[in-house]
Amino acid sequence: MREKVIRAILDSGENFISGEQLSKELGISRTAIWKHINALREEGYNIESVNKKGYRLAEKPDDILSSENISYNLPTEFIGKKIVHFDTIGSTNDYAKEIGNKVRGGTLIISEQQTKGKGRLGRSWKSKSGDGIWMSLIIKPKIDPYKAPFLTLVAGASIVEALSNLGVDVLIKWPNDIILNNKKICGILTELSAEMERVNYIVIGIGINIKTLDFPNEIKEKATSLYKEGYKISRADIVRQFCIEFEKLYKGYILDDDKENTLDICRKHSAVIGKQVYIVKNNKKELVKCIDINENGNLIIKENNGDIKEIMSGEVSIRGIKGYV
Missing domain, CATH: 3.30.930.10 (Bira Bifunctional Protein; Domain 2)
Structure with a gap:
């Protein structure tokens, strides 16, 4: 029921919706509406209430992940x-x-x-x-x-x-x-x-x-x-x-x-393609150049000896030469 209350208030936008209207639409008492409003405020919703007008959101609930x-x-x-x-x-x-x-x-x-x-x-x-x-x-x-x-x-x-x-x-x-x-x-x-x-x-x-x-x-x-x-x-x-x-x-x-x-x-948007990075596996580091990501999503690298290899996710970690990337 609380979900229905906040949806009705969200639907009303900048307009007030009265407790009486909410009560009729949702089939619950105005006292129950008031309790749900207080609970929603505790969740972080900034709900404004004005006598004889009703309720509306005072600001967009940007930070609420409900x-x-x-x-x-x-x-x-x-x-x-x-x-x-x-x-x-x-x-x-x-x-x-x-x-x-x-x-x-x-x-x-x-x-x-x-x-x-x-x-x-x-x-x-x-x-x-x-x-x-x-x-x-x-x-x-x-x-x-x-x-x-x-x-x-x-x-x-x-x-x-x-x-x-x-x-x-x-x-x-x-x-x-x-x-x-x-x-x-x-x-x-x-x-x-x-x-x-x-x-x-x-x-x-x-x-x-x-x-x-x-x-x-x-x-x-x-x-x-x-x-x-x-x-x-x-x-x-x-x-x-x-x-x-x-x-x-x-x-x-x-x-x-x-x-x-x-x-x-x-x-x-790759942070590694075209760059030299360290491939870290079992505490061993190898300097390689990242060439591409292939059709399977695996990383294609070129080793110092010129060999081209395919690296699967989960096998290694990657570190930049001068920092994280």
């Missing part, structure tokens, strides 16, 4: 249509894996805080309350399991497009980091549940630093946030734009086997 706010007028078919929101959780990826078999594809798990957030290769991910976007998307594509890793590139390309739509130009450090001003702003962790020839579900975890201004010493030279780089952008708008862009690229890949749109974005 299901009602993000899914309102979201023009997707299934991505983000079901959102589970938490104030705090251990890990959105872990929770997504718990419910992966029980929910429909496109379900999005979002939390204001993670206490056990994690990144690629088991690294921890700092997820302070309200500072970023910590979310996991559950998808259920009818593809062979070996095709699943390409969806990390789909997610990365979707984030690039989403932020570009909002005025932020970022790069991708293959395969799963989003870079702004040569520092990491976002990480992607893709996890798969599958049988020999069938995908049960895929969880794509995404962490985006939005408001963080001070980073721990061990990562302050390689991590940044939108606010730190001067971009004050709505968290809700970022999530909506991601859902829109992901659905377009995802449907192209799954339904039409179209990889080119995703690859074009990943190549155009």
